Amino acid sequence: MTVTAHRTAEDIGRTTLGPRPLPPLGPTREVPLPDVLDVTLATGLRVLVARNPSAPMVELRLRVPFGPDATETDDAAISRHLAAAELLTATLLTGTATRDRVAIDDELAGVGADLGVSVDPERLQVGGSGLSAGLPTILDVLADVLTDAVHPDAEVVRERSRLVERITVARAQPHTIAREALQRKRFGAHPIAREMPTGPDVAAAEPTDVRALHAAGLVPGGAILTLVGDIDPHDAVALVEQRLGGWTAPHLARRLSAPPAVVPSNLELVPRAGSVQSQLRMSAAALPRLDARYAALQLANLVFGGYFSSRWMENIREDKGYTYGAHSGTEFVPGGAVLAVETDVASDVTAAALLETRYELGRMVAVPPTADEIDAARRYAVGSLLISLDSQGGYASTLASLAAGDVPVQWLRDHPARLEAVTVEEVAAAAGEFFAPSAFTGVIVGDGDVIGPGLRALGGVDLP
Amino acid sequence: MLREPPVCPVTVGAVPDLHRATLANGLRVLLAPDPNTPVVGVAVHVDVGFRSEPEGRTGFAHLFEHLMFQGSESLEKLAHFRHVQGSGGVFNGSTHLDYTDYFEVLPAAALERALFLEADRLRAPRLTVENLRNQVDVVKEEIRLNVLNRPYGGFPWILLPPVLYDTFPNAHNGYGDFTELEQASLDDAAAFFDAYYAPGNAQVTVAGYLGDDVDRVLALVEEHFGDIPARPTPARPSFAEPPPGSERRAVSPDAHAPLPALAVGYRLPDPGADLDAYLGHALLGSILGDGEAARLQRRLVHVDGLVTDVSASAGLMGPLDARDPDTFTITAVHPPSVDPDRVLAAVDEELDKLAAAGPGADELARQVARWSAALHHEDDRVMYRMLGLGARELLYGRAELAVELPDRLAAVTPEQVREAAAALRGQGRAVLIVEPGSAQPEEEQA
Numbered sequence: 001m002t003v004t005a006h007r008t009a010e011d012i013g014r015t016t017l018g019p020r021p022l023p024p025l026g027p028t029r030e031v032p033l034p035d036v037l038d039v040t041l042a043t044g045l046r047v048l049v050a051r052n053p054s055a056p057m058v059e060l061r062l063r064v065p066f067g068p069d070a071t072e073t074d075d076a077a078i079s080r081h082l083a084a085a086e087l088l089t090a091t092l093l094t095g096t097a098t099r100d101r102v103a104i105d106d107e108l109a110g111v112g113a114d115l116g117v118s119v120d121p122e123r124l125q126v127g128g129s130g131l132s133a134g135l136p137t138i139l140d141v142l143a144d145v146l147t148d149a150v151h152p153d154a155e156v157v158r159e160r161s162r163l164v165e166r167i168t169v170a171r172a173q174p175h176t177i178a179r180e181a182l183q184r185k186r187f188g189a190h191p192i193a194r195e196m197p198t199g200p201d202v203a204a205a206e207p208t209d210v211r212a213l214h215a216a217g218l219v220p221g222g223a224i225l226t227l228v229g230d231i232d233p234h235d236a237v238a239l240v241e242q243r244l245g246g247w248t249a250p251h252l253a254r255r256l257s258a259p260p261a262v263v264p265s266n267l268e269l270v271p272r273a274g275s276v277q278s279q280l281r282m283s284a285a286a287l288p289r290l291d292a293r294y295a296a297l298q299l300a301n302l303v304f305g306g307y308f309s310s311r312w313m314e315n316i317r318e319d320k321g322y323t324y325g326a327h328s329g330t331e332f333v334p335g336g337a338v339l340a341v342e343t344d345v346a347s348d349v350t351a352a353a354l355l356e357t358r359y360e361l362g363r364m365v366a367v368p369p370t371a372d373e374i375d376a377a378r379r380y381a382v383g384s385l386l387i388s389l390d391s392q393g394g395y396a397s398t399l400a401s402l403a404a405g406d407v408p409v410q411w412l413r414d415h416p417a418r419l420e421a422v423t424v425e426e427v428a429a430a431a432g433e434f435f436a437p438s439a440f441t442g443v444i445v446g447d448g449d450v451i452g453p454g455l456r457a458l459g460g461v462d463l464p
Numbered sequence: 465m466l467r468e469p470p471v472c473p474v475t476v477g478a479v480p481d482l483h484r485a486t487l488a489n490g491l492r493v494l495l496a497p498d499p500n501t502p503v504v505g506v507a508v509h510v511d512v513g514f515r516s517e518p519e520g521r522t523g524f525a526h527l528f529e530h531l532m533f534q535g536s537e538s539l540e541k542l543a544h545f546r547h548v549q550g551s552g553g554v555f556n557g558s559t560h561l562d563y564t565d566y567f568e569v570l571p572a573a574a575l576e577r578a579l580f581l582e583a584d585r586l587r588a589p590r591l592t593v594e595n596l597r598n599q600v601d602v603v604k605e606e607i608r609l610n611v612l613n614r615p616y617g618g619f620p621w622i623l624l625p626p627v628l629y630d631t632f633p634n635a636h637n638g639y640g641d642f643t644e645l646e647q648a649s650l651d652d653a654a655a656f657f658d659a660y661y662a663p664g665n666a667q668v669t670v671a672g673y674l675g676d677d678v679d680r681v682l683a684l685v686e687e688h689f690g691d692i693p694a695r696p697t698p699a700r701p702s703f704a705e706p707p708p709g710s711e712r713r714a715v716s717p718d719a720h721a722p723l724p725a726l727a728v729g730y731r732l733p734d735p736g737a738d739l740d741a742y743l744g745h746a747l748l749g750s751i752l753g754d755g756e757a758a759r760l761q762r763r764l765v766h767v768d769g770l771v772t773d774v775s776a777s778a779g780l781m782g783p784l785d786a787r788d789p790d791t792f793t794i795t796a797v798h799p800p801s802v803d804p805d806r807v808l809a810a811v812d813e814e815l816d817k818l819a820a821a822g823p824g825a826d827e828l829a830r831q832v833a834r835w836s837a838a839l840h841h842e843d844d845r846v847m848y849r850m851l852g853l854g855a856r857e858l859l860y861g862r863a864e865l866a867v868e869l870p871d872r873l874a875a876v877t878p879e880q881v882r883e884a885a886a887a888l889r890g891q892g893r894a895v896l897i898v899e900p901g902s903a904q905p906e907e908e909q910a
Contacts, residue, residue, distance in 0.1 A: 018537070024577075029571065168722045168723065275613060
């Protein structure tokens with residue numbers, strides 16, 4: 001570079017005063033979480049509403065359990081269900097008896113609203129936000145598509161070809177390839193493993209399949225509607241009752257069955273030719289939120305890889321430079337939870353990164369988290385929870401997720417105190433049980449020619 | 465369906481409670497108190513982005529952003545992360561065309577600690593060869609993750625500028641070339657810091673819960689940042705260059721991409737000189753691309769069935785995120801059976817319609833309502849509110865803009881959107897075509 005007069009790096013890094021002390025924390029600011037009105041309507045729809053006037057908006061999350069029909073357990077039936085479900089989400093907002101695609105979108109846009117529909121093997125979600133003054137309009141449109149969506153032939157056919165194209169694009173993404181491989185590895189043939197249908201399955205889905213699934217699956221019994229925003233909770237419940245009261249069905253929404261427990265095994269190398277990075281994805285059993293040991297496991301996870309200042313991140317990124325990011329965390333599944341340990345690393349350091357990962361897992365057992373490590377994790381867990389709930393959207397998503405897992409709101413209120421009470425011994429016990437290297441299974445996606453020899457030499461990896 | 469849907473009146477933005485000061489060393493201070501939140505945020509915006517990095521050192525501004533997390537006089541390597549997170553907070557930094565930001569959001573009890581952490585690295589960052597080499601490796605992994613190992617990596621923000629622009633600042637890849645990243649030296653870092661990270665070239669924004677005394681917070685800012693010695697502030701260069709006189713095309717192979725894609729780039733009006741014209745373009749982007757009723761969605765996706773997905777927007781890295789020049793972008797992913805020229809012809813027809821008749825008043829009002837609501841949604845998080853205020857203050861000298869934007873958008877007329885469409889049709893443009901597979905790159909001038 002051509003800048004002439006400047007200090008040296010060494011001079012820049014020091015002042016005459018020298019290092020200064022870190023200021024202490026000030027007084028804690030308490031802002032209680034808004035109360036939640038929790039009502040189940042006669043139709044079976046559960047409604048959760050909280051008032052938070054921080055913006056002139058309302059956040060909406062409708063979650064409907066959306067598993068396959070429990071009587072249809074063969075692979076082909078599950079494939080048909082997943083393809084029809086994906087197509088249903090793509091056409092839910094494309095027409096009713098009284099509104100076409102453009103009218104639905106115009107009506108929502110007029111009240112600043114944006115709704116998205118998504119589905120996975122466990123649930124269908126309609127989520128979004130809009131100006132709070134527009135809540136009646138948003139609920140009108142929602143009621144109309146829930147009770148009267150026609151999934152027009154032309155829209156289903158058009159969305160079907162788009163969906164096939166989008167699936168092709170998604171499956172070219174290394175993170176999708178890795179996710180699908182991990183799901184198969186840990187959950188086998190259980191439908192939870194199949195988060196995206198195949199192109200051919202979607203191409204074979206007909207408008208009649210979509211309409212039949214809508215009638216059978218998109219029902220209020222067991223569904224949860226969460227609203228958070230600049231609204232009066234009692235008025236909002238009355239409004240929901242009035243506008244969504246016509247959404248009825250004689251049967252309940254289908255809950256996905258619990259997947260099998262994660263079985264420890266060798267990792268599996270999944271080849272992706274031409275890859276310049278490898279995706280390391282490992283998984284083991286974990287605990288659901290209502291388990292008495294959950295808070296201890298949460299802190300153990302933070303110390304291992306759950307935040308930037310974790311052992312694993314500091315090792316493979318800040319010391320070794322193997323990766324841009326490394327993260328571990330809990331995923332909740334029906335009936336329980338699983339631990340996921342994930343990083344993307346350069347091809348030429350894949351074996352080295354696996355070695356360090358195993359070392360850090362082993363260290364969780366042999367050299368359990370110290371009191372200082374646990375205190376830092378505890379402050380982060382309490383503080384980041386506070387930050388995540390400090391917006392309408394964050395609070396709505398958390399309430400919806402807790403309710404879907406049958407976790408009461410009181411759990412959330414009590415959780416900071418629970419985290420404060422966890423002892424060093426409890427974290428050590430959780431670390432020893434859940435982070436033992438022998439508890440894991442997983443996959444490595446990458447260029448087999450480049451990463452295969454190193455992984456073979458290291459052992460514990462099944463090569464194709 | 466003929467019934468005309470209702471349009472919500474756009475909420476008038478509350479007058480922001482903003483407080484400004486400039487310290488003796490030139491550091492600008494912006495305070496945005498909010499009594500209703502339990503969290504606080506501190507951001508430092510530095511007036512240097514990747515447009516200012518020198519030739520031969522592509523990616524240096526971003527690499528340097530990484531180095532600023534590697535310790536400072538009072539903080540060993542890793543200490544910054546540990547102190548933020550160990551105080552219950554979250555942090556990040558990002559490098560843009562014209563600025564770089566560093567920030568943390570924490571429980572309000574950690575306000576002074578956050579000021580201390582930011583001041584320490586703005587005063588005396590610990591730049592070492594070891595950390596430089598480590599972060600070159602980390603940045604290369606970031607680039608592999610986001611660009612090299614995935615389909616459509618860098619599309620369009622890295623691939624389109626070299627087609628639309630001729631000068632190095634505007635055209636080059638801000639993530640950087642691996643060879644040039646590897647050549648970066650400690651002396652480069654020292655020179656960059658001394659030149660661009662002078663207190664007079666930076667701004668501190670504090671937003672969220674500031675207690676009941678704003679002056680006390682200002683005194684804390686002074687206490688921690690005030691003794692950073694003043695240094696000469698670099699002259700801000702003009703990055704102006706003439707718009708292209710004709711259409712320029714380039715083809716970029718993408719070995720990972722399963723479907724072809726294209727991006728069209730146009731020049732935007734200077735938001736500093738003519739904000740209303742800029743906002744006319746921004747709303748044109750919404751009229752074209754946002755939602756199922758948008759012009760290009762209807763025409764390209766549903767009526768003609770030419771593309772899988774289409775988008776249109778003002779600003780290469782988002783609206784009002786850069787000074788002049790900036791880029792208006794249309795992108796589409798399409799099946800291999802569709803000739804890209806058919807997509808372009810349909811885009812041009814839709815632009816011609818808008819250039820002739822403009823959007824309908826209600827059509828525009830709906831887009832304004834949705835955009836305003838999205839702004840409220842974003843501003844509901846202290847982090848985004850702080851970053852929005854800080855960036856508008858740094859770039860345009862008006863943090864208020866972040867709050868007034870709903871009103872300014874509501875004042876845009878269909879005629880202004882029509883003029884924006886006409887302006888796009890009346891100028892040269894860049895067309896970037898992404899071809900699946902591993903074809904050789906080629907360039908042509910049309």
